[in-house]
Amino acid sequence: MYVAVKGGERAIANAHRLLEHERRGDRNVPEIGTEQIDQQLSLAVDRVMSEGSLYDRGLAALAIKQARGDLIEAIFLIRAYRTTLPRFGFSQPLDTGRMAIRRRISSTYKDLPGGQVLGPTFDYTHRLLDFALAAEGDPAAPVTAPVDTEAHFPRVTDLIAQDDLIERNPPADPAKPVGDLTREPLAFPADRDLRLQNLARGDEGFLLALGYSTQRGYGRNHPFVGEIRMGEVEVEFEIPELGLTVSLGEVTLTECQMVNQFKGSLTEPAKFTRGYGLSFGHCERRAMSMSLVDRALRADELGEERKSPAQDEEFVLSHSDNIQATGFVEHLKLPHYVDFQAELALLRQMRREFTARNSDHHPEAAE
């Protein structure tokens, strides 16, 4: 039962004003601008865009500032904002094969067409704090090298596919509408399109832990990074009344193609299987984790026994969303005075009954 309790308005208003004051911090320190967040905390912006499920760097930077750097709070602000906007339609499917590559690596082929391109990466850094950053100073300009204008970057999985050694991706079925969990509530079993949408906006920490669990043997699927690529991809949108498809600009994406354990049957020769990860911005850890979990969730389809958390789609998809999770966990701190009083009354009654019962059973002891 819910009983409305009123009061606390002034305390709430004052608490919010205090929050604003604390957000600003010491006023002798220059205020941070959203452009600074966009440019200098760009990976935080990428994470908020991914899990907020809204590609808009300026909004994500604003949300991070308003949330004092609490990224889940920032994601919450973005999710709330997106509900205020009308939807114009769907883009044409993003063609990551035509990505303007800024990073592209493979752990399966050393010498692949287009080469291994490291791009801006934390890999191979020594993880030593750079105290020079505590002071100000511009870093050196990047080194440049001649560009091979003929260079192109075929997908590694396409190279394996040429020999028919890897499963084909499921083709588009024009008769089947693409599932959208922002429109229809998630139901189980969920098709792979809905699973990928759910994972794409899922909490990075949750995906990382699940991906890790598959490596430690909970639903092991022997992954190799076929390819990770990051760069800019054109967003194309159809204007139906003109019969034209035009570019709306470009977005930065990170894609991970995981090549996994093969299996065969009496009728099918053995083949590698795939897991797929795609993320807004430069979010490599999340794209990799997503591809591991995507592959684990294909257990039924591939005839594998489902016995680990990462293979349990109800468990994974119902708990991946950090806004749902934080809402339910954090609601516990809101007033529960009335239900708690009811529990307290019940507990006292049970103890009274317990005492009475015990004294009935041992009448002599009471004397």
Next chain:
Amino acid sequence: MPDAEAARPNPHSRAAVMDLLARATRDELAAPLKAHWPDLPFTAIRAPEIGLVMLRGRMGGDGAPFNLGEATVTRAVIELATGERGYGQFLGRDPAHAEKAAILEALAQRAGDRETVERTVLAPIRQRLAEEARQKRAATAATRVDFFTLVRAEG
């Protein structure tokens, strides 16, 4: 970016013009409009509006589509006094900029203005994008790995 243009059989087609206008900075539209077409009369057919487009990916990069997440988009449609309708649309939130893109898209259809739009608006955008892409590719190219194969000495 240059990929999209390369994909257009005709770089001066209406779609190619819209592709470029979608990448323009505010100043790249505002300055030429003010210099060459000040106080141009037009009617808003679809007043500038901010909304969302759901971006779709494909399973495994080339398989069946799925919904990845949304992006903010601004769009506008205007009509010039001479009847041309112009469309402006791009990622992000900027209603005034969308209206300017729509006006220039309409002007690009008007025979007497096409050349000025090309020279003062489209060519500079094309040039800037090419230069940005070149710098990005040159910096990326420097991070390409050259492997040294170590040969074990035998006997």
Next chain:
Amino acid sequence: MSLAGFDNPVLDQQATFRAVMQALAEPGRILPAGARVGDASPLGPVARAIALSLLDFEVQFHLAPSLAEAEGDITFHTGSRRTDRRDDAEFAFVTLARDALDLAAYAQGTPDYPDRSTTVIIKVESLAGGPAMTIRGPGIAGTRRLEIPGLPADFAAQWAANAGRAPLGVDLIFVTNEAVLGLPRSTRIIEEAR
């Protein structure tokens, strides 16, 4: 060819939505439309404002024969698609004086999703001065008089059948060039003028 849309899409759509919501909350009451846009449209400025506010690319609409020419305009502004099937449409547009009205032909919703029924927007010349009916139901204190001229002879019977499908059934929005009047499925006609 499409006409100009709202001057101020956000505020005009909010005002239109508010007027429609109010009309459905106070059935049978004549209320000023929230916004008017495009006098030249066959829909008229009020029904067109409703179309531009409530439709989007995720719904389909049906046009009665008298309004067929409005298709391109609605599609341009809303991204919504026209359907030939009345029972497939989230929204339908009808001119009372020129089209047949058959409420049972529209989508009625499903037991799991009663909201998936058609909202029928009906263009009328006037909302007052016709034969009086008495209505009651949620949103009406006591009873209210409904005097829409030109309703078909079997309207009360059709409306009773619609009520018989509760919680399914269609909702009606009557519009003139200035005003709106709502008749949600929960309203009952309790007395019909003879």
